[in-house]
Amino acid sequence: MKSFWLLPFGATELVGCRRFGRVAYRAYDQEVPALNALLRGRALFGASFDMEAVDDPAYGALFRKHCGLLTTDFSMKFGPLRPSMDRVDFSKADRLIDFAAEAAIPVRGHCLIWNEGNPEWLKRLSPAEVRYWLDRHVAEMVGRYAGRMHSWDVVNEPFWPDHGAEGGFRKGVWYDAMGPGYIQRAFSRAAIADPTVKLCLNEAWVERNTPMAQKVRQGLLRTVRNLLDAGARIDAVGLQCHLEPGPSMSLNVLSDFIGELGELPVEVYITELDVRDGSLRMSRRDAEVAVAELYGDFSNTVLAHANVKAMISWQLSDKYSWLRKEGFGQTPLPFDSNMRPNPAYFELARVFCEHSR
Numbered sequence: 001m002k003s004f005w006l007l008p009f010g011a012t013e014l015v016g017c018r019r020f021g022r023v024a025y026r027a028y029d030q031e032v033p034a035l036n037a038l039l040r041g042r043a044l045f046g047a048s049f050d051m052e053a054v055d056d057p058a059y060g061a062l063f064r065k066h067c068g069l070l071t072t073d074f075s076m077k078f079g080p081l082r083p084s085m086d087r088v089d090f091s092k093a094d095r096l097i098d099f100a101a102e103a104a105i106p107v108r109g110h111c112l113i114w115n116e117g118n119p120e121w122l123k124r125l126s127p128a129e130v131r132y133w134l135d136r137h138v139a140e141m142v143g144r145y146a147g148r149m150h151s152w153d154v155v156n157e158p159f160w161p162d163h164g165a166e167g168g169f170r171k172g173v174w175y176d177a178m179g180p181g182y183i184q185r186a187f188s189r190a191a192i193a194d195p196t197v198k199l200c201l202n203e204a205w206v207e208r209n210t211p212m213a214q215k216v217r218q219g220l221l222r223t224v225r226n227l228l229d230a231g232a233r234i235d236a237v238g239l240q241c242h243l244e245p246g247p248s249m250s251l252n253v254l255s256d257f258i259g260e261l262g263e264l265p266v267e268v269y270i271t272e273l274d275v276r277d278g279s280l281r282m283s284r285r286d287a288e289v290a291v292a293e294l295y296g297d298f299s300n301t302v303l304a305h306a307n308v309k310a311m312i313s314w315q316l317s318d319k320y321s322w323l324r325k326e327g328f329g330q331t332p333l334p335f336d337s338n339m340r341p342n343p344a345y346f347e348l349a350r351v352f353c354e355h356s357r
């Protein structure tokens with residue numbers, strides 16, 4: 001099992017990170033360079049954040065140091081914002097936007113329309129009422145933060161072939177009310193509400209070498225082409241990349257797909273990067289090294305494509321990872337639960353140096 005040795009850092013630069021021996025050095029965050037800075041503008045590195053970053057000073061400091069782009073995790077989703085039909089609560093969303101503004105870090109809003117995680121009151125409405133709420137929610141959310149956002153995940157996870165819908169679309173309140181047309185409707189309403197923000201279609205699974213994932217990739221390409229042909233504004237495709245080491249994950253398949261997207265006039269963002277290391281049957285120390293190797297190989301693969309403009313992890317510290325909460329992983333992210341660099345940090349830093357401008 002290859003491992004990592006951290007050479008002594010200079011004042012600001014990563015001198016180098018070579019693979020020999022085992023992990024021999026645990027740096028403190030103040031001793032290591034900022035990840036986004038190491039990319040020197042080749043792409044933006046960032047992470048998803050929510051109230052933990054606002055309430056936990058050590059965690060907030062980690063975002064301020066290492067991130068050049070932030071994605072909202074939970075508080076800008078339809079459910080948390082609209083717990084009932086007659087109440088909308090922007091308080092947490094506003095605090096996230098204020099945090100990012102104070103840190104001068106651009107923000108991606110996640111997510112306007114998703115067939116998951118919707119409140120029960122919405123599911124009880126007629127198709128016409130659901131259509132009304134799509135229009136109203138997109139106009140109110142995008143309009144409220146117009147001119148202050150980097151991009152929006154306008155529609156999240158539009159595909160789930162196992163639902164049996166034609167084209168492999170994910171069923172749910174929006175699809176059931178309007179069919180696949182809800183996607184273009186959401187993009188057109190968002191473009192009206194904020195002509196300055198980039199509009200993104202966000203999806204998972206594309207790094208998997210399975211028949212289901214192939215249907216998702218085909219559906220994503222087809223939908224992007226249809227939106228473009230219809231004159232809708234779509235600026236980016238988000239590839240979540242919740243990586244699960246094993247035979248069904250293929251960086252070659254992912255690379256080929258990013259190449260296909262490169263033939264379209266859209267940017268590619270890696271939007272929810274983490275590693276589901278719970279499936280690794282090995283010691284924690286060996287898992288940390290295996291996760292680090294995957295971070296290195298993955299970032300090398302995606303940064304080889306010029307259309308990849310952002311790499312965003314799904315949270316930044318193991319402490320707040322959904323994978324930890326769900327029991328799917330111990331060490332899925334670049335920083336451990338004490339906000340100290342994991343081996344994955346060093347592999348990201350090494351590869352970022354190699355791809356920096």
Ligand code: G3I
Nearest residue numbers: 073074077110111117156157204240242272314321322323
């Ligand atoms: O904040 C409340 C807390 O006040 C309350 O006490 C607690 C009780 O359960 O719930 C807390 O909210 C939870 C929220 O995460 C914040 O931790 C919700 O129950 C929980 O459902 C929510 O889960 C999030 C999930 O999306 C659903 O929104 C995960 O953290 C988040 O990592 C996950 O992220 C998704 C992306 O949006 C889309 N791609 C997949 C990714 C992972 O599932």
